[in-house]
Amino acid sequence: MSSDEASQNALPKELMELQLGQIDLLMAMYASDEAIAMDSAASGLIETLRAWCECDREAAPKFSETVINLQLRVDVENDDSTTRTLQLTLTVPLKCQTQEELTEPPPIKTRIQQPDWMSKGDVAKLNTEIPEEDILSVIEHIKDAASQHLLSLKQAEITNAPTTDTSLVRVWFYFPSISTRAKRDDFINYAPTYGLTGFLLAGKPGILCLEGGSVAIDDFMKFIKTESWGDIPAHHKKVSERYREEAANLKRAFSDMQEITDMIEKRGARGNRGDMKALEAWLVECGLGDAFGKILM
DSSP states (O other): OOHHHHHHTBOOHHHHHHHHHHHHHHHHHHGGGTOEEOOHHHHHHHHHHHHHHHSSOOSOOOOOOSEEEEEEEEEEEOTTSOEEEEEEEEEEEOBOOTTOOOSSOOOOEEEEOOOTTSOHHHHHHHHHTOOSSOHHHHHHHHHHHHHHHHHHHHHHHHHHSOOOOOOEEEEEEEESOBOOHHHHHHHHHHGGGGTOEEEEEOBSSEEEEEEEEHHHHHHHHHHIIIIITTTSOGGGOOOEEEEEEOOTTOOOSOSSEEEOHHHHHHHSGGGOTTOHHHHHHHHHHTTOHHHHHHHHO
16 A cells, blocks of 8 residues: 555545554553553654644555554463563554444554463464453453463362372283284383383283382373274283282382383393393392282283
8 A cells, every 4th residue: 555545545634543542541551661662663663653743634544554553562461470471562543444434443462472481272262262352451351361370270280180199009011912012112101100110011911010109000001902902902901910019118120111021031041032031040149029010911
């Protein structure tokens, strides 16, 4: 749009004066905290329009801009007394359609910019719910909505937090067969996120030992069956719990989660992966010799 066309569609002087008044109000409220900003071109245009509004000339000055954009930072209170910030873009219209007969200036449009503590979908939802009200009411609405969002995040975090499980158990699982590398890696990579230690021996048969909270182990195995094994037919998801140690003085035998397949294979007779005597000897070294008979006999 040319500057002549923009000027021809400029808001009538009395409405432009109201629009500039809203900008002045925002600047007065937020400038002291350096929470509001505009570029130099916008600042210059405001002064040009202000001079027009204060003079007797009816014809609008020539300008090409159709809006003025302001950047506003607002604080969002969290219920734990911490503060998050939101960046808003305020778009102030300077023009109208020629056929319109306006009695008040077009509303200032507000868009929330995505912060690092809110997803793109959440931002889009909040943007669609911004009411068509005066700009100060809109800003308060956004702050309240963002505060509610933070509260819902905290409530979800509390709801989804794993149950405190101070009792330590050691659980042994038996697989008729487990060989797929990706499935094996899931055991090793995801077990620590549940606070679990232990080992996996792949092959035919496969042995899994998990140490940690009883609930955490059950949740982890549920995750494996539904997520890691989601593409495996149900009749192939064969795993059985063989032994659960729940002694009051039980201590962890392992410091991390590891796969021992290659190590046991090298220790076995003639490099035989299925040589369970090598596993038994290793478990004895770990102080877990009694478990061997309970999981394989």
